[in-house]
Amino acid sequence: MIRFESVTKRFDDSPPAVEALDLEIPDGELTVLVGPSGCGKTTSLRMINRLEDPTSGRILMNGSDIMGQDRIQLRRGIGYVMQTSGLFPHRRIGANIATVPRLLGWPRERIDRRVEELAELVGLTPDLLDRFPHELSGGQQQRVGVARALAADPPLMLMDEPFAAVDPIVRTHLQDELVRLQQRLGKTVVFVTHDIDEAIKLGDRIAVFRNGGRIAQYASPTELLASPADDFVVGFLGRDRELRRLALIDVADVAVEDAPVVTPGDSAQAAREIARRHGRDWVIVVGEDRRVHGWLALDALTGAAVADAVTTAFRYTVSEGDSLRAAVNAMVASTIGIAPRLDSEERLQGVLTQASLNRVLA
Numbered sequence: 454m455i456r457f458e459s460v461t462k463r464f465d466d467s468p469p470a471v472e473a474l475d476l477e478i479p480d481g482e483l484t485v486l487v488g489p490s491g492c493g494k495t496t497s498l499r500m501i502n503r504l505e506d507p508t509s510g511r512i513l514m515n516g517s518d519i520m521g522q523d524r525i526q527l528r529r530g531i532g533y534v535m536q537t538s539g540l541f542p543h544r545r546i547g548a549n550i551a552t553v554p555r556l557l558g559w560p561r562e563r564i565d566r567r568v569e570e571l572a573e574l575v576g577l578t579p580d581l582l583d584r585f586p587h588e589l590s591g592g593q594q595q596r597v598g599v600a601r602a603l604a605a606d607p608p609l610m611l612m613d614e615p616f617a618a619v620d621p622i623v624r625t626h627l628q629d630e631l632v633r634l635q636q637r638l639g640k641t642v643v644f645v646t647h648d649i650d651e652a653i654k655l656g657d658r659i660a661v662f663r664n665g666g667r668i669a670q671y672a673s674p675t676e677l678l679a680s681p682a683d684d685f686v687v688g689f690l691g692r693d694r695e696l697r698r699l700a701l702i703d704v705a706d707v708a709v710e711d712a713p714v715v716t717p718g719d720s721a722q723a724a725r726e727i728a729r730r731h732g733r734d735w736v737i738v739v740g741e742d743r744r745v746h747g748w749l750a751l752d753a754l755t756g757a758a759v760a761d762a763v764t765t766a767f768r769y770t771v772s773e774g775d776s777l778r779a780a781v782n783a784m785v786a787s788t789i790g791i792a793p794r795l796d797s798e799e800r801l802q803g804v805l806t807q808a809s810l811n812r813v814l815a
Contacts (some may be wrong), residue, residue, distance in 0.1 A: 454609060454641045455501060460510035462496055463668070470496045471666030474510070478658075480608075483635050483642040485656035487649060488689070489751055493666030494645050498611050501643065502531045514609075529553055532602030532610035532640075536617050538594040539705050540586040546583035546597055547572075553605040571600040576630060592623035599631070603638075612644045616651070628654055647652070647657040649690060653678070653697055675701055695814060699777035707777065707813055709803025712737050717746070717760040724759050725751055735789050736765045743800035745770065747792055770795050777813065780805045 455478040462471040471493040478484045488493035499505040500512060503524045512519050519527060523562070540549045547568050551805060554564045572582060575596040586594055602610055616624045628651060635642060635655075646652055652659050653674045661677070663669040663685050670682035678698040679688045690697065713731040715724045715738055724736050728751055738746040738759060747764035754762050769783035770793045783792035792805040 454478055454515060455643070456513045457497070458511045458513065459723060460497075460498060460500065460507045460512060462505060463508045464494070468600050469493075469508075469666055471500075471507075473527060474666060474668065476660060476668065476671065478641065478643060480641050481639045482657040483644060483655055484639075485644045485646060485652040486662060487646055487652040487659055487667075488662030489664060490647060490665045491665050492662040494660075494662045495613055496666070497662075498613055498643055501611060502528050502533060503608075511598045513766065526712045527807050529556060529605065530607050530609070532605075532607040534595075534598045534602045534610065534612045534615040536614040537596035538586070538716060540597055540601075542586050545583055545585055546577070549586070549597055550582075550600045550604055552601055557605060567604060568600075571603055574634065575600045578607060587595070590623075591619045592627060595619060595627055599634070603640075610640050612642060614645055614647070617646070617648075624651075631655060650697065650700075653700060661689060679805070696778060696781065698814065699781060701812065702813060704771045704775050704792075704794055704805065705773040705811055710806055710809060712791070712793075712801075712804045714739055714801065715749075715759050716741060717758070719756055719759045721754040722763070723758065724749070724754055733789075737793065737801065737804075740800055745795065745799075745801050750790060756785075767793055772796065772799075777805075777810060781810065 457474045457476040460474040461469050463469050474497060486497060488494050496505055500507055501519070503519060506520065550568045550571055551564045554567055559682070568582065569579070572579060577593065577596055577600065578729070581589065581593065589597065593665060598615065616627045619627065632655060644655060656674055658671065658673055659677055660671045661669045670677060670686050675698070677686070678690065678694050678701070681690060711731065713733050713736040715726040715727055715736045717738060728734060728736050735748050736749050737748050740746060745767065747766040748762055749759065749762050756762060765788070767783070768786040771780050771783055772795045780792040784790050784805070790807065794802045794803050794805055
């Protein structure tokens with residue numbers, strides 16, 4: 454959808470903010486521009502909708518040079534979400550969302566239907582539409598910003614650090630909502646952030662900018678983490694990049710290991726034998742339906758039956774949709790260093806261990 458061809462941007466006589474940028478952004482994907490402050494990522498984003506014009510080079514959208522298009526019409530066909538929501542403080546939420554459709558001359562009934570549809574899509578209750586921006590939380594205002602950007606159903610959305618101003622809990626929730634929306638709508642999204650974790654979580658592709666407005670590497674999150682291009686990328690990814698790789702792998706894609714499993718009705722002797730066969734000094738206790746009750750250390754089996762001992766519950770379990778990073782968290786929280794994996798009915802499928810992770814990373 455978008456192609457930068459040797460694009461350079463200078464401000465006055467300063468060194469280039471962006472220099473000889475070549476970048477192709479595919480249709481229907483979420484592309485993240487990430488890098489340290491002052492590296493040119495926001496300037497690159499702003500050139501797409503001509504908030505800044507390139508000093509040299511070309512930016513093509515669907516094969517057409519954007520410099521040959523009317524600036525206002527170009528912007529009305531692009532959704533734009535900024536760090537602060539940028540809502541009109543004197544307009545109610547419904548009117549804010551309706552801004553672009555109204556400028557495009559949509560009929561009132563169509564606008565009202567679109568506002569209601571988008572409010573539901575981004576998780577805003579109908580009663581919020583009659584409020585003013587100052588009456589909403591930061592997270593709610595950002596949802597309104599996303600809804601407004603989607604209002605005219607643009608094929609392209611630009612998002613400039615849209616979640617940076619909210620607290621970490623709200624930010625995580627907004628990121629999850631954006632992933633859900635992108636899976637449903639399939640928009641072309643260009644997203645700017647300085648947070649590599651956010652980039653990895655959201656991006657289909659990531660362009661890592663180095664200072665001076667040059668791209669150090671442009672790759673999928675998996676390729677970026679597995680094969681950094683140079684020391685700059687390695688340093689930007691940080692020492693825990695292997696943990697970040699785990700965040701990209703679903704626990705459902707990893708083979709589970711068998712575990713010593715018993716029921717409350719089993720004898721203590723049977724439980725010890727099962728643990729011995731698995732080379733463990735603990736057992737997992739499940740019901741007849743394979744739902745997990747918890748685990749027992751063998752030295753806790755002082756009575757005749759498993760039911761006579763006190764079972765310790767697992768703090769965390771994992772299931773399809775969770776990442777291996779979540780599995781690591783479950784292992785760390787577990788005294789016995791495992792992550793039970795459950796199916797959609799919350800029945801035990803098996804366990805993930807350090808060996809499971811080692812096989813994946815290898």
